[in-house]
Amino acid sequence: MHDDDLPITDKLVRTLLRRDAPALADRPLQRLDVAGSSNVLYRLGDDLAVRLPRQPGGSASIKAEARWSRWLAPRISVAVPEVMVVGEPDAEFPERWAVVSWIEGETPAVPLPSGPTTTALAVELGEVARQLRSLPVPSDAAADPALASYRAGRLRDVRDEINDWLARCREVPGLELDLAAAARYWASTADLPEPDVAPTWVHADLLAENLLVRGPAAADRTLAGVLDLGGLAVGRPAVGLVGAWELFGPADREVFRRTVDVGDDEWQVARAWAFAIAVMTFPYYWRTMPGRCRHRLVAARAVLDEARSALL
Structure with a gap:
C-alpha cells in the first residue's frame, strides 16, 4: 500500500x-x-x-x-x-x-440511506463529536507531540498542498468528479474565516471506516463503537465533523450539525476539511483502496453540491 x-x-x-x-x-x-x-x-x-x-x-x-x-x-x-x-x-x-x-459491529454504508435510523445515527455521532470537543484537555495532552495533527490546524496551512493534490487528481483514471468546480471551490476557501479557538480534543479521522454500527435489523442500527484512537488530536475541532458529508444526506447532515451545535463559520471550515481529505485520497489510494476512494468521492460530491450556489 x-x-x-x-x-x-x-x-x-x-x-x-x-x-x-x-x-x-x-x-x-x-x-x-x-x-x-x-x-x-x-x-x-x-x-x-x-x-x-x-x-x-x-x-x-x-x-x-x-x-x-x-x-x-x-x-x-x-x-x-x-x-x-x-x-x-x-x-x-x-x-x-x-x-x-474487539467491538462487535460493522462499518456503516456510505452514504447511509435516509430514514429514522440514519437520523438517529446522526444524533449519536453528533453527540460523540460534541462530547469530544467539550472535554477538558489535560496539560500533558496539550504538550504531547503524538496528539499534534495538521488536520487539527488551519486550512491555510494546507492550501498549497491541496492545490497540488487537485492537480494530481487530473491524472486519476475514471475519477468522476467535476475538477473545475473542485478547483473553484478550493480557491473559495482562501476567504473562510478561521477565528482563534481554544484547543479541544478531536478525532481527526471520524469517518465511516472508523465507525461500527449494530442492531437486530438493518432498520434498527445504533452506533456501537469508534475505532482508531490513534487518530486523536488536540487542536482546532472542525476536522472532527468531516464524516457528515460522507455519511449523511442534507437533512441528516443538518441534524448532525445541530447536535454538535456548530456555527456557520466552523461548518464551512469543516466542509473544506472533508473536501481536502477526499482530494488527498484519490491520487494516493485509487488502486490500493478503491472502497475508501468510493467513500471519499461521496463526500467530495456532497461538498460541491452543498457549496454549488456559491460557486456559480
Whole structure:
C-alpha cells in the first residue's frame, strides 16, 4: 500500500505474541481485509485484535492510543477499543504494536440511506463529536507531540498542498468528479474565516471506516463503537465533523450539525476539511483502496453540491 510498507506475516505476529503476550499466543489468528491504511489488523480469538503499524514511525499513534484511550473511554458515550497489551520494538519488528479489545459491529454504508435510523445515527455521532470537543484537555495532552495533527490546524496551512493534490487528481483514471468546480471551490476557501479557538480534543479521522454500527435489523442500527484512537488530536475541532458529508444526506447532515451545535463559520471550515481529505485520497489510494476512494468521492460530491450556489 505504501512504498515503505513493513513486512507483516502471520508468522511474525505469532512470534511477537509469544514474546510479549504468551497467554494469547495460541489463540486463533486471522488477518482482516478491513485493516486501514495505517495499521494491519488481525482478529485474535473472539474478543481481541492485534494492530501493527504498516510504516516506520507508526509507534507514535500506537503509544498515543494506549495512553489516551484509557482516559477517554469513560468520558464519552460510545465504546472504544481497550488497549490490553503494547509490544515494544525489536529486531523482528521495529515499531510498537498493540492487542486491543474487539467491538462487535460493522462499518456503516456510505452514504447511509435516509430514514429514522440514519437520523438517529446522526444524533449519536453528533453527540460523540460534541462530547469530544467539550472535554477538558489535560496539560500533558496539550504538550504531547503524538496528539499534534495538521488536520487539527488551519486550512491555510494546507492550501498549497491541496492545490497540488487537485492537480494530481487530473491524472486519476475514471475519477468522476467535476475538477473545475473542485478547483473553484478550493480557491473559495482562501476567504473562510478561521477565528482563534481554544484547543479541544478531536478525532481527526471520524469517518465511516472508523465507525461500527449494530442492531437486530438493518432498520434498527445504533452506533456501537469508534475505532482508531490513534487518530486523536488536540487542536482546532472542525476536522472532527468531516464524516457528515460522507455519511449523511442534507437533512441528516443538518441534524448532525445541530447536535454538535456548530456555527456557520466552523461548518464551512469543516466542509473544506472533508473536501481536502477526499482530494488527498484519490491520487494516493485509487488502486490500493478503491472502497475508501468510493467513500471519499461521496463526500467530495456532497461538498460541491452543498457549496454549488456559491460557486456559480
